[in-house]
Amino acid sequence: MAPNTFKLPDLGEGLTESEVLNWKIQVGEHVTLNQIIAEVETAKAVVELPSPFAGIVQKLHASAGEVVPVGGPLVTFGDEAPGAESDTPDADQDGSRTPTLVGYGAPATSGKRPSRRSRPVRNEPLAQEPAASTSQGTTQQAQSTDAGARRTVTRSTPPVRKLARDHGIEISAVAGTGADGAVLRSDIEALIGLPEQTGSQPVAATAVLAGDRRVKISAVRRATAKAMVESAFTAPHATEFLTVDLTESMKLVEKLRKHPLLRDVKLNITTLTSLIVTRLLGTYRALNSRWDEANGEIIEFGSVHLGMAVASDRGLLVPVVKDAQSKSLRDLAEELTQIIELGRAGKLSPAQLSGGTFSITNVGVFGVDAGTPILPPGQSGILALGQVKRRPWEFEDQVALRHTSTLALSFDHRVVDGKEASEFLAGLGAVLEDPGMINIFI
Template structure:
């Protein structure tokens, strides 16, 4: 029998996701919980496990397609006594919501499955897919009239899409990723379709142009010959969510930012000793590791920095745990996954958690659960060579600490001027939750620990 799997609600209140890639193909046998696809939500790329054990009979959407929650994405042929038509999703869905491995599918409308948002170029994608399937069949199984029908279908669809570049969703996604303007390309596929090879060839051409022309300055008012004047990137996924969250935070919480420049030479000397210590063998130790530990200690002494504003209940909620967010720049945009219960972790455990968090974020594997529930955050702008800034609060949090670059510069030391390693800390906080005195003491506590790590034992 045929089972149709709809895009589930991932538990974050999201209404749609983009199919990033399929890990299976039609005809593949899959097991329960096997990863079948990667989908990008507004927060992260999520691996989608199979809810059934069976054989893939149909992939309803191509990579690069944005699908609404509750719409079919894949059909399975599973063992059973009941028969069902492969293309009858409505017959496969119960009238109530069915739990899946990653949440709940959207509740179907009374008249059948949820209404589906029209996708630009959908007909072209279907036609080109049909053409590709026909081309993939053995020559003996495709008659000349059938091939002609496919070609005519593609040409008719192309005529109906107006000025839209003639390509399939996967090719359009590839072009976006590589920065190629499809409107400037001539397709070599059936009916003038732009293929992956056309996009890749354009990249090679631009690289050749780049080696000869990009080093020269742009002529006044003109872009370099042969290069697109503009590149437009759709605002979606992680970047769309981040933009909305930052705007909401900036215009909801009254931000205050304070700065403190610290001689962190003792901290850098401590890190050098720890790196050769057997207890930290194999672990990556950086100033962020020490700052994370110092922040957890400072939160215990200044709990207002670890609180949130509950507008609905008109309450201030102060947490006794620290879910420490770490801002991470990834190819898909800014993410702030957090380390749960960071205050209870040793320095070794923090170092390991930071390494895992960073690796997962850069690989685009951060789960929605890791991105939610944060209580306070750190952003390490020093890795980009920046000294200080005014970071925007992660929504729902009271404070965020920015670490600047560690620089060797003249500094007063023991009554003389010496060359020391110096860092600037920038603390932004929500003035509804944190008074100036509380924010200043919190920042001073972190600075004290970085200037003299031995002071840590006097604070715990």
């Protein structure tokens, strides 16, 4: 068959480029249909690319760390080894079928299910197991060598690989301490002299400044910067603040955690606030809308697709819970927990990072009292939660220590009037101070 060149597909949401994180294949290797050939980082997620062709790798058109535009060449495949059966016809040669999306490949003709081949690791010593007896030594040595030759690429998560890249560490040379030899964050931190983070307790910094350092702008950082500049200079932001007494809400959260139906669910004040917000947005719809300049309209969304800001090693991500207004407390808590964990692990798909209509960011987890959040592009409202802290507070005509927090609501003043924003924020505060008040505001 004639050579086929696999070009970087549009991975969704109109992304224009991706960075090659690492290759799973090498020149000269036989690749089967749908075998994972590379990991690429888009502005929203780390994505595994399956091969739409079967054949011998003739050329890799980009190196790890190189940014490739959508439509740019990635891999060229040539004729298979003599006598090998092709897993795919040459349908693309006549222009009738060209791969454009992840997972969209040429149809298999053999009827066999595609399988992944083990990929050898270069520059890695082969493990030799001692022979159990003289008579079995030659056989065991051959088996050991064969096992070493089939060893797959080093296992680790995208954030760990990024940390290694940022510090010039070849991850394939690191002895992983995780399951099946997986390289963990602690393994990389041990090599670069960073203190290992345990739990949520802060660790005293021991690093010493040693001159300037140049850090490459990642796809996520570049996309975040572009979005923030676009939002800040397109939508006229306004922000209102309200400090509220969360004591009753904190008691409710503790009570809910002990309920038999919720004991296995992760609940916190952010979960409860998210639930209240999704219900209030049904009344204050301007905060769940978008300014459509091109069509001269304001689009008031019929569903609340709730974005939750997550700090990850790749930068700030805002995964989205779709149709959050119709979810129970349990369902909402489970989905929030899932997307936050996936975000921190760098495993969110582009679809999970798009389509938000209102967002929440919890700056309180960093010990911050308040902030002025910038609107995600296309949204008219974002709420920031400050840290929950016991402070002297007027309560029943006396001064008492109460759990308080400062809420900050930023909104697009083209869409949302100050009156509606103030009523929403005051309503949210009233319900958080007395959760039984929610029926008054929805």
